[in-house]
Amino acid sequence: MAIGYACLTIGVPNTGLKRCILKNATEENIKRITLANLSALEAIIDYNSENNLKLFRISSDIIPFGSHPINQVRWWEEYQDILSQLGHKIRKAGIRVSMHPGQYTVLNSPDSKVVGNAVKDLEYHERFLTSLGMNANSKLVLHIGGVYGDKITAIKTFLANYRLLSNDIKKRLVIENDDKNYNIEEILQISEKIGAPAIFDNLHHSINPPKEDISDAEWIIRCGKSWTEHDGVQKIHYSQQKADAKPGSHSETILLEEFIKYYSELPYKKIDIMLEVKDKNLSAIKCNNAVGIVSHKNEASNSL
DNA sequence: CCGCGTCAAGTTCAT
DNA sequence: ATGAACTTGACGCGG
Numbered sequence: 096m097a098i099g100y101a102c103l104t105i106g107v108p109n110t111g112l113k114r115c116i117l118k119n120a121t122e123e124n125i126k127r128i129t130l131a132n133l134s135a136l137e138a139i140i141d142y143n144s145e146n147n148l149k150l151f152r153i154s155s156d157i158i159p160f161g162s163h164p165i166n167q168v169r170w171w172e173e174y175q176d177i178l179s180q181l182g183h184k185i186r187k188a189g190i191r192v193s194m195h196p197g198q199y200t201v202l203n204s205p206d207s208k209v210v211g212n213a214v215k216d217l218e219y220h221e222r223f224l225t226s227l228g229m230n231a232n233s234k235l236v237l238h239i240g241g242v243y244g245d246k247i248t249a250i251k252t253f254l255a256n257y258r259l260l261s262n263d264i265k266k267r268l269v270i271e272n273d274d275k276n277y278n279i280e281e282i283l284q285i286s287e288k289i290g291a292p293a294i295f296d297n298l299h300h301s302i303n304p305p306k307e308d309i310s311d312a313e314w315i316i317r318c319g320k321s322w323t324e325h326d327g328v329q330k331i332h333y334s335q336q337k338a339d340a341k342p343g344s345h346s347e348t349i350l351l352e353e354f355i356k357y358y359s360e361l362p363y364k365k366i367d368i369m370l371e372v373k374d375k376n377l378s379a380i381k382c383n384n385a386v387g388i389v390s391h392k393n394e395a396s397n398s399l
Numbered sequence: 400c401c402g403c404g405t406c407a408a409g410t411t412c413a414t
Numbered sequence: 415a416t417g418a419a420c421t422t423g424a425c426g427c428g429g
Binding site (some may be wrong): 114116117120161162163166198199200201204206209212213216240241242243275276381 | 405409410
Binding site (some may be wrong): 102124 | 419420421422423424425426
């Protein structure tokens with residue numbers, strides 16, 4: 096069991112990622128930012144390792160314009176050594192990394208240009224994880240996409256386009272319920288058809304539940320059946336609603352009492368939990384402490 | 400140098 | 415028909 100966080104590391108020097116706007120995306124800037132970001136990622140990994148944070152989502156911003164035609168840098172070749180050393184460090188630390196293409200990556204769009212871009216974006220993310228030398232338990236998390244007024248057709252489009260993806264992408268792809276369009280029941284139906292594992296997101300689920308009203312633990316059990324040996328340990332997303340904000344807004348920090356209750360109700364503990372929360376690593380450490388995952392630092396100080 | 404508007408992409412919903 | 419929200423910080427322009 097590991098608890099992790101997404102993309103950003105709060106309060107740690109040299110871990111910030113750089114970006115640029117399209118207008119400034121020259122080859123020189125792209126290379127400079129890429130190198131700076133790989134260095135930042137190493138600092139993040141060092142920090143995660145020291146703090147026993149064994150689950151981390153790498154930001155899609157790691158390579159500027161990673162799937163945009165403006166970026167013609169063959170970074171996976173040019174920085175092959177840096178990437179493979181970084182990957183080695185990640186594995187040595189026992190950290191599981193993943194990536195999560197965003198809301199603009201829509202595989203089931205009726206617009207073939209949009210689909211083409213989505214495929215390119217998946218290829219970019221896949222290439223990054225493969226350049227690190229990660230195996231198939233490093234996942235790419237994807238939402239299904241739009242509905243376009245007809246969900247049956249939209250799902251058929253997703254299935255058809257999924258089948259066109261390369262095996263390298265398919266072996267990493269996992270699908271997640273979202274807060275508007277596709278609930279966990281639909282995700283599981285799609286998951287069975289394509290063989291991609293299902294990620295259960297508790298907050299999305301609370302906002303967009305299916306008709307069948309069973310406990311989160313029951314849904315997690317059903318999702319768990321979609322994870323095979325080569326996919327690694329089942330992953331779920333966990334977040335808490337920010338008070339007095341729009342449904343779906345992530346809270347500033349994780350309230351421990353609520354987390355511990357949720358944790359205690361999990362059907363089994365062989366689960367990796369990705370927190371989606373604004374204070375990132377701080378909550379991840381807090382939750383680790385709450386469930387008895389102690390960092391090396393703490394062990395050292397405890398033994399003094 | 401400081402502060403605030405803007406930023407690649409797509410879809411949905413509100414106006 | 416047009417525009418904001420999504421999620422969010424960081425870039426970078428204008429003063």
